Amino acid sequence: MNQTVLLPGGAGFIGSHIAAELLDLGYEVVIVDDLSNARPDVIDRLEKISGRRPVFYQADVADRSALDRVFTENRIDAVIHLAGFKAVGESVQKPVAYYRNNLDSTLTLLETMATHGVKKLIFSSSATVYGAENPVPYTEDMPRGSCTNPYGWTKSMIEQILSDACVADPALSVVCLRYFNPVGAHESGLIGEMPNGIPNNLMPYITQTAAGIRAELSVFGNDYPTPDGTGVRDYIHVVDLAKGHVAAIDYVNQHTGWEAINLGTGCGTSVLELVHAFEKVNGVPVPHRIAPRRSGDLAFCYANVDKAARLLHWHAEKSVEDMCRDAWHWQENAKNL
Numbered sequence: 001m002n003q004t005v006l007l008p009g010g011a012g013f014i015g016s017h018i019a020a021e022l023l024d025l026g027y028e029v030v031i032v033d034d035l036s037n038a039r040p041d042v043i044d045r046l047e048k049i050s051g052r053r054p055v056f057y058q059a060d061v062a063d064r065s066a067l068d069r070v071f072t073e074n075r076i077d078a079v080i081h082l083a084g085f086k087a088v089g090e091s092v093q094k095p096v097a098y099y100r101n102n103l104d105s106t107l108t109l110l111e112t113m114a115t116h117g118v119k120k121l122i123f124s125s126s127a128t129v130y131g132a133e134n135p136v137p138y139t140e141d142m143p144r145g146s147c148t149n150p151y152g153w154t155k156s157m158i159e160q161i162l163s164d165a166c167v168a169d170p171a172l173s174v175v176c177l178r179y180f181n182p183v184g185a186h187e188s189g190l191i192g193e194m195p196n197g198i199p200n201n202l203m204p205y206i207t208q209t210a211a212g213i214r215a216e217l218s219v220f221g222n223d224y225p226t227p228d229g230t231g232v233r234d235y236i237h238v239v240d241l242a243k244g245h246v247a248a249i250d251y252v253n254q255h256t257g258w259e260a261i262n263l264g265t266g267c268g269t270s271v272l273e274l275v276h277a278f279e280k281v282n283g284v285p286v287p288h289r290i291a292p293r294r295s296g297d298l299a300f301c302y303a304n305v306d307k308a309a310r311l312l313h314w315h316a317e318k319s320v321e322d323m324c325r326d327a328w329h330w331q332e333n334a335k336n337l
């Protein structure tokens with residue numbers, strides 16, 4: 001009997017790529033998503049990619065009776081929890097909404113899992129939990145730091161909640177995957193990142209600028225203590241990231257307790273390096289100019305990836321060029337979807 005994996009928030013950018021990997025590998029996939037930041041036809045596109053259709057419930061994960069129904073109607077083996085608000089800037093404007101939504105959905109999920117005896121959970125966490133205090137590369141044994149925004153704090157708080165839950169229930173198995181900067185898209189061009197309005201993140205801003213939707217990219221600061229003065233990040237291809245989740249399912253199946261694991265490449269790339277790689281691999285210009293620093297940004301953010309290799313037997317395989325090519329393919333293809 002194939003394992004059934006529940007993906008709360010599974011219709012979004014990262015969840016849809018995880019769903020595609022799981023369907024390809026023969027897992028049964030159940031998605032619960034309120035579609036507040038995803039399109040309903042992503043389910044059709046997943047079916048197009050894999051030839052198999054995930055079970056889909058349009059519901060808020062914090063809706064206890066809706067979630068209870070999902071667990072009653074499906075024999076869930078493991079959960080990959082991706083539901084949450086994720087816009088850093090918006091979280092500063094609407095902190096209460098962010099804490100309410102992200103914590104509430106997690107607590108409801110944990111209670112419903114307990115009611116139905118489901119013990120395996122993978123949580124979509126973020127490198128942002130390292131805060132500003134820790135030196136790069138980040139290792140998982142570093143203490144979580146002070147986040148610069150409520151979005152980041154919700155990730156940090158949820159990690160703590162999950163760790164406490166594991167102490168109380170020794171049968172529970174939780175892996176918090178700390179994502180670095182997921183970019184790129186599925187090579188089919190059928191799923192990818194679809195930001196609402198003006199993108200906050202670098203790669204969608206680059207693709208929209210290359211497509212002429214935005215006039216130019218603002219490079220936020222060129223006076224950081226980095227080789228070319230622009231911010232350095234650990235960009236990871238979303239398909240590699242999705243494969244890291246599949247590896248984490250094997251891990252939670254064989255272990256109990258709480259672990260945090262970085263999902264990155266271990267390599268830093270600057271803003272200008274990414275822009276130039278994108279222009280070169282795709283043969284399109286990305287008009288850009290240097291602008292003031294964005295508040296809250298760090299000079300460097302990249303992972304030590306030894307723990308993922310050791311515990312998950314996983315490492316990222318795709319290059320920055322792959323990320324740029326697939327992001328552009330998606331941007332061009334998404335016009336027709």
Ligand code: WQD
Pocket residue numbers: 086087088126128152180181200201202203205217218219220221230231232233271294297301
């Ligand atoms: C990357 C680099 C910017 C836009 C954030 C959150 C994190 C996670 C991912 C998600 C930085 C520079 C960006 C632009 C630019 N959250 N930049 N011009 O800040 O590393 O991480 O998103 O769910 O929690 O903090 O990613 O893509 O915004 O920025 O120069 O228009 O690109 O200054 O150096 P970041 P990013």
